[in-house]
Amino acid sequence: MAFPSWLDPFDAEPFVFFSKSHLWAMACIAVGLLLTYLFRNELRATSDRTRRNIRIYLALFMFGCEIVLQAWYIYGGVWSLRTSLPLELCSLSLLLSGVVLLTRSRLLHSALLFAGIAGALMAIVTPNLGYAYPHFRFIQFFTAHACIILALLYMTWVEQLRPTWRSVVASMVFVNVAAFVVYIMDVILDANYMFLRHKPDTASVLDLLGPYPVYILGEEILAMVMFSLMYGLFFAIPARVRSRMKRDRGTTF
Known part of the structure; x- marks a missing residue:
């Protein structure tokens, strides 16, 4: 089967870290998040129906990101x-996040x-990706990861679901429960989802955390530090x- 170049799973330009397209993708994501933050009050002031529609359309778009990826896997025979x-x-x-x-x-x-947010941000900066722009997988990858951050920050900034220190603990619990379940699936399928059995083949932040299985402990420590810093810098300190x-x-009056 002959594939269009932008859909071909086998013969595509390889992704290059911090190439022009990678930098543009990160810049576009940053601008989108900045605009959401700047217009958060205007969005918050809209009607309940409008905000509900925004949430529904964004959730459906996010589910669609995964659906079209699965369709591409099938279409490409991979x-x-x-x-x-x-x-x-x-x-x-x-x-x-779509469910949220x-x-x-x-x-x-x-x-x-x-x-x-931390997982998506690390994926955006150091993608485990084999396709350069304008390949479908490049566009889908950055769009999907941007949507994760956008959805969670939209719920925080606009819908005002404010985090507490318990959110740091809850995120750590979520990561570990997910890892436990996924590791069982990895063993059953002889797979390597979440890189729980070995590192990815491409360069990533895991390369800085030591060999297997030491890097998994390093991920735990890194996650706790990142989650705590994110809460402190972006929520606790500004609130104080x-x-x-x-x-x-x-006291001035």
Whole structure:
């Protein structure tokens, strides 16, 4: 079967780290997130129906990202139980973030917030990807990972599901429960989802964490540090500063 170049799973330009297309992809994601933050108050001020429609359409789009990926695997004849199931952390985060959009579940949002954002961010910066722009897989990869971050931050900034320190713990619990279940599937399928049995073939942050299985412990420590820093820098410290500013304004009158 002859494939269009942008769909060919076998003969495509290889992905190059920090190439022009990679930098453009990261820049576009950053701009999209920045615009969401800048217009968060305007979005929050819209009607319940409008916000509900935004959540529904974004969730359906995210589910569609996974559906078209599975369709591409089948179309290209590369679908496999060992490599194609949505058992990577970001695949799970993509689907579950869509569920958060539809249900507004505080518990699920708390469990996913830091794990989903940190995992997607690391994937965007150091992708385990073999296809360069404008290949379908390149576009799908960055779109799906951007949607994870967008959905979770939308629920935080617009729907105001605010995290607490418990969210850090919840994210760690989510990661470890997911890893336990996925590892069982890895053993059953002789697979390597979530890289629980060996490192990826491409360069990644795991290369800095030692050999197998030491890097898994390193991931645990790195995750805890990242989740704690994310909560502290983006939520706890700003909240404390705002609270102090309010007290200061109250004492001037």
